[in-house]
Amino acid sequence: DAGVIQSPRHEVTEMGQEVTLRCKPISGHNSLFWYRQTMMRGLELLIYFNNNVPIDDSGMPEDRFSAKMPNASFSTLKIQPSEPRDSAVYFCASSRDRGGYTFGSGTRLTVV
Amino acid sequence: QQPVQSPQAVILREGEDAVINCSSSKALYSVHWYRQKHGEAPVFLMILLKGGEQKGHDKISASFNEKKQQSSLYLTASQLSYSGTYFCGTEYNNNAGNMLTFGGGTRLMVKP
Numbered sequence: 001d002a003g004v005i006q007s008p009r010h011e012v013t014e015m016g017q018e019v020t021l022r023c024k025p026i027s028g029h030n031s032l033f034w035y036r037q038t039m040m041r042g043l044e045l046l047i048y049f050n051n052n053v054p055i056d057d058s059g060m061p062e063d064r065f066s067a068k069m070p071n072a073s074f075s076t077l078k079i080q081p082s083e084p085r086d087s088a089v090y091f092c093a094s095s096r097d098r099g100g101y102t103f104g105s106g107t108r109l110t111v112v
Numbered sequence: 113q114q115p116v117q118s119p120q121a122v123i124l125r126e127g128e129d130a131v132i133n134c135s136s137s138k139a140l141y142s143v144h145w146y147r148q149k150h151g152e153a154p155v156f157l158m159i160l161l162k163g164g165e166q167k168g169h170d171k172i173s174a175s176f177n178e179k180k181q182q183s184s185l186y187l188t189a190s191q192l193s194y195s196g197t198y199f200c201g202t203e204y205n206n207n208a209g210n211m212l213t214f215g216g217g218t219r220l221m222v223k224p
Contacts, residue, residue, distance in 0.1 A: 043214040056211055098210040100156035
């Protein structure tokens, strides 16, 4: 298996622009997670999907953030409009039946 | 609430041992351990599900004391490849599935 695939690897955008991050989980994994990592705040859970259904989005910082999982093999995290404080590494991870997580390589987002 | 890891940083010589601790103020269902190297994604090491459970992975092992809501990661005869940041991820007793809250990390550096 190719693992969890995220795109793009790097994204530089101007403040106010829309940003869309993409994730393809491992086939057969039924849980998908979006995390954000910064030096100041560490690894923060943004949203958790189980069987494509959003279960907990209490970590989504503001209405500017939204996430979807239209099917078992694809998820997006959208930020609109983006702000400099959104700059971070965004990780997608998947797991099966409460097992260990497999993380994607991450998207390094810089908002200028 | 984020679990507390200690110490925050450790410097070892090759062949020395280290212990990393993870404490939670809430009852735990499971504890995960991950290692992240600079510029890479976290990598799953092991999961502990039961109170008092211990697991091993090469020369890295861990224990989980459910009563004390604590877990410890033991690295014996450390190798250069052990360098990185170690995170514990805690899953609480709830019905919302295996969302993990990660500790702040312990930075481990192994020197020749």
